[in-house]
Amino acid sequence: MPTPSDTSAAPTDLVELLHRRGQRATPQRLVILRELRRRGRHATADEIRGTVRDELPGTSTPTIYAALELLVDLGLVRRIDAGAGATLYDARTEPHQHTVCRRCGRVDDLDGAVDTAALEQASARAGFNTRAVEVIVSGLCADCAAAVAAA
Amino acid sequence: MPTPSDTSAAPTDLVELLHRRGQRATPQRLVILRELRRRGRHATADEIRGTVRDELPGTSTPTIYAALELLVDLGLVRRIDAGAGATLYDARTEPHQHTVCRRCGRVDDLDGAVDTAALEQASARAGFNTRAVEVIVSGLCADCAAAVAAA
């Protein structure tokens, strides 16, 4: 069993991570992360702002964005660029991919397996320091495919 | 040898593709595609607009965007969402991936191999109609990694 001082593994405790970097555990940051985790699904900054304000009225938009960026930096949250200004934040940590519908913009989780080892090797050869590999499957969702076929 | 009417293979001729859909082959569209192909590298809408205007002065921003969207739709150009409002267009048709530096935003080509068959199967099971699989490797480019280490 790990000793109490064994904190070498990547922690998921926001307060601890912040204090390690000399940063502050503000209620805004805690609530934003809790909200992302509660959802268990990717969400836009705007959606997060909506629910965070229920609990913490007055939370400003810049604060939301700053907190999300910080959480991404800390590795607690993934940023997903679903194209055309559709930026999503996701606290789901298991590796997974996303489908993005080109017609309606809908984004869904996809639990597939992608071998990224070769990619990371290739990028390392170019001196690139890989932090994450993002896979976006774009096309038409079931609803839009049906709508296009009917037209 | 193929007969003159054998046009079943995916053509790369813009004029033909447009006429098939009852659309017009305007000089703007032709020049924009030619410019993307000449570069052989991903470019922003703004960069394209710059060079297209050398040849076709007065070409408007909305026209650039409309043409790029059309070319993506026709399958002649790939759209790459490199995050945070960095949208790129790429006429390079061979499958390849991209590295995006989180610090400076630099985007480079990466010629790796990614097995997308399993992904496409998984998405098809969900009724999703895959058109393209985009792989973005994010992290720090060599220059930024050195700069961060020095700091």
Next chain:
DNA sequence: ATTGGTGCAAATCCTTTGCAATAGC
């Protein structure tokens, strides 16, 4: 002659900035 495309200007959207006030540590 049709009607799809273009150019212009302005609007819209998301995100970031500057700065004084506030609240963690």
Next chain:
DNA sequence: GCTATTGCAAAGGATTTGCACCAAT
């Protein structure tokens, strides 16, 4: 008390819209 963070308001930048004119078929 020191200074990181917040909130406010406003700026910023990329992309899209509405509409009249033009040009490819």
